[in-house]
Amino acid sequence: MPIHREGDNMGRIVVDIMPKPEILDPQGKAILQALPRLGVDNFVAVRQGKRFELSVSGEVTDEDLQRAREAATTLLSNPIIEDVVAVRRDEDAQ
Amino acid sequence: MSARIGVVTFPGTLDDQDARRAVTAAGADAQVLWHKDADLHGVDAIVLPGGFSYGDYLRCGAIARFAPVMELVCEAAERGMPVLGICNGFQVLCEAHLLPGALVRNTGQTFRCEDKPLIVDNADTAWTSRFERGQRIIIPLKHGEGSYQATPADLERLEGEGRVVFRYDGDNPNGSANNIAGVTNAQGNVVGLMPHPEHAIEVGFGPDTPTGIRRGLDGLEMFRSVLDALAG
Numbered sequence: 001m002p003i004h005r006e007g008d009n010m011g012r013i014v015v016d017i018m019p020k021p022e023i024l025d026p027q028g029k030a031i032l033q034a035l036p037r038l039g040v041d042n043f044v045a046v047r048q049g050k051r052f053e054l055s056v057s058g059e060v061t062d063e064d065l066q067r068a069r070e071a072a073t074t075l076l077s078n079p080i081i082e083d084v085v086a087v088r089r090d091e092d093a094q
Numbered sequence: 095m096s097a098r099i100g101v102v103t104f105p106g107t108l109d110d111q112d113a114r115r116a117v118t119a120a121g122a123d124a125q126v127l128w129h130k131d132a133d134l135h136g137v138d139a140i141v142l143p144g145g146f147s148y149g150d151y152l153r154c155g156a157i158a159r160f161a162p163v164m165e166l167v168c169e170a171a172e173r174g175m176p177v178l179g180i181c182n183g184f185q186v187l188c189e190a191h192l193l194p195g196a197l198v199r200n201t202g203q204t205f206r207c208e209d210k211p212l213i214v215d216n217a218d219t220a221w222t223s224r225f226e227r228g229q230r231i232i233i234p235l236k237h238g239e240g241s242y243q244a245t246p247a248d249l250e251r252l253e254g255e256g257r258v259v260f261r262y263d264g265d266n267p268n269g270s271a272n273n274i275a276g277v278t279n280a281q282g283n284v285v286g287l288m289p290h291p292e293h294a295i296e297v298g299f300g301p302d303t304p305t306g307i308r309r310g311l312d313g314l315e316m317f318r319s320v321l322d323a324l325a326g
Contacts, residue, residue, distance in 0.1 A: 019198075023243060024198075024201050024241075024269065026199045026200065026201055026202075027199065027203075030203050075152070075156065075160075078153055078189065078196050080195060080196040080243065080244065080245060081196045081198055081243055
């Protein structure tokens with residue numbers, strides 16, 4: 001397990017996962033119903049997903065991205081109910 | 095010698111003691127199995143009980159699937175050993191791909207806890223042979239993420255092959271596709287269901303039935319069924 005040291009560059013990959021459009025998202029629905037209570041009434045739909053941040057020590061390599069894609073489809077998401085919508089380098093990470 | 099049925103405990107499992115009690119009430123020996131176990135201690139069948147394994151982190155059952163004992167459970171299931179997943183155990187079996195589909199949050203956005211009538215749709219599995227097809231039984235349920243979902247192709251195959259084992263009778267408590275409460279694999283040795291048969295095994299502690307308060311014993315028949323299958 002590589003250990004992050006002070007001063008190392010730490011690269012980061014972001015994985016975004018969303019429930020499939022055809023799967024009802026009760027959490028998104030509950031949020032949608034709560035928004036008008038804050039006076040936010042301009043949204044007609046809310047869907048809630050998940051964001052994962054996978055860090056590596058040093059720059060993100062193509063292999064890191066490939067492994068992140070594997071992790072995204074095998075563990076981080078369940079393909080029956082969720083879609084992996086993005087696996088990308090986080091350009092803001094340092 | 096009586097049959098030995100293993101009950102797996104993951105961190106966060108809650109109903110393992112009740113499941114062992116049900117196994118004993120049916121006349122078998124209950125064997126404790128720990129999530130880190132590297133062998134199955136010679137069990138003849140396995141129960142994955144309810145609870146919140148690994149805190150339901152990531153998705154229900156998603157982390158438990160990678161527990162050391164699950165590799166052995168999967169191998170045993172593929173060899174034909176009877177495996178029953180109850181509630182969180184059903185979620186683990188789906189995540190481990192021993193059963194098709196997945197369980198998502200209840201559509202009504204509420205945790206449901208009630209005595210629930212079910213219709214037995216398949217009485218030929220290792221865990222349901224003591225029922226008749228079409229029989230109405232009462233089993234308690236208690237879950238927030240029990241809505242059974244599968245791809246249209248998987249649903250069609252389950253229905254076509256008669257692999258829906260239980261359906262909710264009357265009200266659908268969680269939005270499950272086709273009112274599905276439980277399913278089985280192609281061989282009929284692996285069964286998963288959201289309701290809790292281990293909570294319907296003892297007079298005084300079971301669901302209410304037309305015969306009286308807390309007298310429901312329908313769950314016990316599932317544990318007796320597997321003993322028939324093992325004696326087979």
